[in-house]
Amino acid sequence: xxxxxxxALMTVAAIFAVLWPLGRSGRAQNQGSEVAVYKDQLVExxxxxxxxxxxxPEAAAARVEISRRLLAAAGSELVSEPKSSLKxxxxxxxxxxxxxxxxxxxVYMPLGSPRLPDFPLAQRERGSGMAQSLENMVVQVEQxxxxxxxxxxGWNVLGPVLQRLGRFDDAVRAYRNxxxxxxxxxxxRSDLGEAISAAAGGVVTAEAxxxxxxxxxxxxxxxxxxxxxxxxxEQDGRxxxxxxxxxxxxxxAPADAPWRPLVQTSLARVGGGGATLPALSDETLAASKDMxxxxxxxxxxxxxxxxxxxxxxxxxxxxxxxxxxxxxxVMGDRDKAVGASTDARQAVASDAARLRQLNEGLKTLGLxx
Numbered sequence: 001x002x003x004x005x006x007x008a009l010m011t012v013a014a015i016f017a018v019l020w021p022l023g024r025s026g027r028a029q030n031q032g033s034e035v036a037v038y039k040d041q042l043v044e045x046x047x048x049x050x051x052x053x054x055x056x057p058e059a060a061a062a063r064v065e066i067s068r069r070l071l072a073a074a075g076s077e078l079v080s081e082p083k084s085s086l087k088x089x090x091x092x093x094x095x096x097x098x099x100x101x102x103x104x105x106x107v108y109m110p111l112g113s114p115r116l117p118d119f120p121l122a123q124r125e126r127g128s129g130m131a132q133s134l135e136n137m138v139v140q141v142e143q144x145x146x147x148x149x150x151x152x153x154g155w156n157v158l159g160p161v162l163q164r165l166g167r168f169d170d171a172v173r174a175y176r177n178x179x180x181x182x183x184x185x186x187x188x189r190s191d192l193g194e195a196i197s198a199a200a201g202g203v204v205t206a207e208a209x210x211x212x213x214x215x216x217x218x219x220x221x222x223x224x225x226x227x228x229x230x231x232x233x234e235q236d237g238r239x240x241x242x243x244x245x246x247x248x249x250x251x252x253a254p255a256d257a258p259w260r261p262l263v264q265t266s267l268a269r270v271g272g273g274g275a276t277l278p279a280l281s282d283e284t285l286a287a288s289k290d291m292x293x294x295x296x297x298x299x300x301x302x303x304x305x306x307x308x309x310x311x312x313x314x315x316x317x318x319x320x321x322x323x324x325x326x327x328x329x330v331m332g333d334r335d336k337a338v339g340a341s342t343d344a345r346q347a348v349a350s351d352a353a354r355l356r357q358l359n360e361g362l363k364t365l366g367l368x369x
Contacts, residue, residue, distance in 0.1 A: 038070035137161060152181030159191060168199035186219035193228060204232035220366075221252055223259055230266065239270040241364060244326075246270075248366030251329035251337065304328070308340065315347025318354050322361040329365060341367050 042063065049059040141158045145151060159174035175192040182188065193211030197204050204212070209232045215225035230245035246267040253260055304327045311320050321344035328337035341362050348354040 035070060038066050041066050042070070135165075138165065149177075150181050152178055155181060159195070163195055163198065168195055171195040172199060184218060186215040186222040186225060189215035189218065190222055190224035190228070194224065197228065204228055204235055208232075223249060223253065223257070227259065227263060227266070230263075234266070234270055243267055243270045244364040245366075247326060247329055251332060251334050251366070255332075300327075301331070304331070311347070312343070315344070316351070316354065318344070318348060318358050318361070321347070321358060322365070325362065325365055325367065337365075337367065 045054070045059050045062050045066070048054040049056065054062075138158065138161055141154055141161075145154045145158065148154065155174050155178040159171050159178055162168075162171040162174055172192065172195045175188060175195055179188050179192065189211050193204075193208040193215065196208040196211065200208070208228070212225045212228045212232070215222050216229060219225070226245055226249045230242040230249070233239075233242035233245060246263050250260065250263055250267070253263070304324065307320060307324050307327070311317060311324060315321070321340065325337045325340050325344070328334070328340060344358055344362075345355065348358055
């Protein structure tokens with residue numbers, strides 16, 4: 001409602017701006033200005049006569065001439081404006097009152113929308129400029145690759161840009177050609193798998209999963225491959241496997257890795273946001289809610305240390321060892337996790353069944369070495 005009120009005020013202001021000059025007599029303004037000029041000239045003649053700049057006869061002649069012109073100008077103010085001029089001014093006023101709003105509405109209705117959110121000019125120019133720049137680059141690279149289809153570097157450049165523009169099928173083709181003409185690498189396999197998943201609407205298809213598995217075989221620490229393998233496990237309903245993959249990925253990740261938040265969010269989504277530690281009592285859980293982050297972390301570390309001490313005294317608890325290794329990985333202490341896995345293998349080395357169970361669990365955590 002406020003928007004329409006503003007539009008109405010703008011329309012009234014525009015009409016007033018058109019009608020204002022039409023309501024004033026241009027001739028009266030001009031004649032009034034002539035009268036003022038002639039009066040100033042008479043005063044100037046008297047001043048010049050007093051100072052001796054002009055002789056009395058010349059002053060008298062000039063005074064007569066200017067007085068004649070002054071009378072003529074003053075008398076013409078009483079003459080009414082011609083009817084033809086008045087007719088045109090009235091026609092222009094009617095056109096301004098009726099035509100201007102009608103024209104404005106006619107233009108606005110097909111082009112405007114009062115509910116359309118604002119899009120700042122600078123952002124609009126920047127966005128359109130960037131999109132146009134990308135499109136131009138794609139056209140240039142595609143033209144180049146038509147003439148030089150074996151240019152692996154060109155396919156490397158084209159793939160990510162096509163994916164950013166949403167041309168996923170074309171991106172898949174570009175990544176395949178990049179593999180063909182540049183050779184195998186974990187990064188190229190992961191990029192191809194990601195493009196295939198994007199083309200499938202975000203689903204990690206069997207074809208995409210194969211590419212991620214190939215990337216993982218080339219580099220076990222490839223973050224993109226590990227993330228999408230975890231996503232494939234989640235989509236298959238294997239949330240525990242997905243959580244284990246993502247925990248291991250976070251344990252190896254640098255603290256400033258840009259993809260850490262994505263993995264952490266995914267891990268929380270499958271219910272694996274924290275380490276599986278010994279059961280907490282109701283009193284401990286209630287107390288932990290009121291703790292700050294530092295005190296809570298200290299409490300968790302204390303529990304992990306007590307678990308490690310218990311396992312050193314009784315090393316037959318395979319599930320306990322796996323909980324300890326997982327806790328170290330979540331806390332980012334990979335060296336301690338590796339040390340705990342070594343201690344666990346030594347503790348159950350004499351029991352083949354327990355050792356097999358331990359090795360399978362460590363493998364899901366990314367410690368199968």
